[in-house]
């Protein structure tokens with residue numbers, strides 16, 4: 204066995220596919236002083252028993268990039284490192300039972316095309332041609348991915364390991380990590396074989412990642428947000444009819460919730476069953492000390508109905524007996540996407556864990572991890588998989604509830620207006636009970652419950668009614684009513700949970716000026732400011748309010764709470780005389796907006812100077828309690844954002860409602876911000892774009908720009924984010940958000956469009972190109988801001 208080195212630049216903990224890929228990618232970037240520690244053998248844990256399927260398909264642009272990259276890599280990896288890998292590109296079909304499923308396929312195929320990949324939407328007849336073994340009479344259509352297939356999980360892991368070793372990396376097996384301590388600028392990784400000092404450490408320990416994560420609690424870390432689900436697949440005996448014929452392409456039936464593929468001359472069936480089983484959470488189900496190459500007992504009863512369904516689909520499946528059942532542990536993050544990136548709260552420590560599709564994501568994940576470590580940023584927008592997307596509300600109950608929810612719904616369509624029911628009520632505004640009484644339907648924003656619309660008697664609030672891509676879902680008329688309130692009267696929108704940081708003390712302003720690319724506001728004023736990465740990419744947008752010369756309130760999106768805080772903290776000088784504090788909790792934030800807002804606030808319990816102009820700050824008061832009040836409105840109407848201690852919120856709210864304010868939800872706010880052309884976090888504002896592309900002043904020339912589109916051909920559905928935009932048959936851009944503008948009566952989309960493109964374009968919405976016109980001015984409502992300045 205190799206000797207444990209006493210130092211390494213990077214130590215990776217965990218020798219599964221992702222850990223080994225990270226090691227390989229570091230060596231590919233020229234970092235050879237890198238070490239991987241595996242407590243057992245390579246592939247132990249979840250890698251060795253993975254089904255090894257290789258889809259490109261994903262609803263996430265970033266994840267699709269990762270998976271497509273892995274496919275490119277798998278095609279060459281074996282030859283490149285001289286380690287044969289059993290990789291079969293059999294092609295794969297997905298089956299659609301419904302119109303909405305076909306729309307999902309159309310959209311993902313369009314996303315793939317925009318990425319330069321090909322996935323084809325196909326008819327039932329074509330499905331039958333690709334998979335003659337399959338019954339298809341009940342289907343609506345399907346999808347074909349020629350590059351999908353399967354790979355041997357152990358071999359690909361060994362191939363990464365060989366490539367890494369050839370590049371100078373070291374791998375030490377049977378070497379569990381027992382603790383992690385800090386000595387000056389170094390991490391000290393403790394093992395029974397001795398200590399290793401390193402600069403960077405990566406937790407890639409799969410379902411052991413929480414154990415490793417707990418070793419970082421004393422260094423400012425938090426428990427790793429994941430749970431362990433049992434996933435079963437079964438492999439049949441050999442089937443005569445599969446011999447001497449081309450390999451059957453993989454079948455995924457997302458509506459029936461399983462995958463089915465050929466494995467040698469048998470079939471392999473993997474259902475994601477409702478009632479999925481969480482493991483290692485109860486007294487009578489404790490994780491054994493060593494589960495490295497073990498499985499859970501078979502539990503076929505749980506998946507019986509799925510087996511029957513699959514046997515009807517492919518009768519050959521029922522023609523032979525079972526050869527083996529694999530029931531193994533798979534770690535799940537609450538949204539089913541992996542955790543790849545900086546470990547929250549801990550410097551120079553990273554996470555690459557909670558992979559539910561770990562084999563196909565391993566290539567892309569290794570590349571991203573290497574980039575995080577070496578470059579401090581990634582080529583692809585890393586936010587969808589950033590560990591910091593889960594903040595303080597993410598306790599184990601939440602992880603279990605959400606992990607099970609996502610497992611039970613592994614192939615579900617993620618509709619924009621469908622607010623998933625598990626893991627709710629983690630963070631509540633002081634106004635929550637009042638919203639409930641007023642008929643609120645809630646959505647979640649960084650763990651905070653906020654009303655998205657208010658239902659009246661007769662409105663359909665059934666969750667399943669929101670499972671649609673159609674524009675005119677049950678919320679539509681209510682959103683129209685609420686936009687009319689803001690247009691004509693005074694709406695009250697609960698924005699509690701907007702992230703707030705207090706920055707104050709000598710030198711705060713001077714420092715902030717160096718960190719942001721934007722000019723700071725003068726004292727008593729507020730303005731937007733942008734932050735960029737080393738490569739000029741979007742990093743953050745904050746509303747900065749200057750309460751005093753060196754006294755700032757910084758605000759960012761609810762979900763960005765930890766990420767943006769760490770960005771600022773990382774830039775702070777060690778000897779700073781100023782402080783930066785997260786003051787998000789215990790604050791209630793209301794946007795009171797509409798042409799009657801001044802009269803309403805004047806008649807309420809709020810005491811403030813209502814003549815102060817747009818983009819000003821003042822310290823107002825309510826019932827003797829002082830609070831920050833900003834003259835801003837993301838809805839684009841006269842309005843004030845009020846940030847008050849939570850204890851003062853309910854009485855202030857009651858007085859505003861009594862004075863004529865009316866409750867309005869987030870869907871209405873989103874409709875109105877689209878009409879104003881305001882960019883939103885995670886849509887326009889994402890790290891796939893540079894600040895120059897986002898139109899931030901003084902950031903140089905860009906080849907793209909954000910535009911507002913009005914749909915000349917409205918259709919029944921708004922464009923999903925990342926729908927392609929065309930002109931004269933040429934791909935010219937991608938949408939970032941879309942919706943109905945209730946004040947303007949127009950279907951609107953914001954899109955990132957190639958430079959020089961003007962006039963009429965087409966937007967591909969679920970397979971059909973719809974005419975749209977690029978607007979000369981991104982602001983479609985109150986272009987000169989007369990209303991907001993009123």
Ligand SMILES: NCCCC(=O)O
Nearest residue numbers: 254256258462559560
């Ligand atoms: N997590 C196993 C792969 C599932 C699928 O191929 O869809």
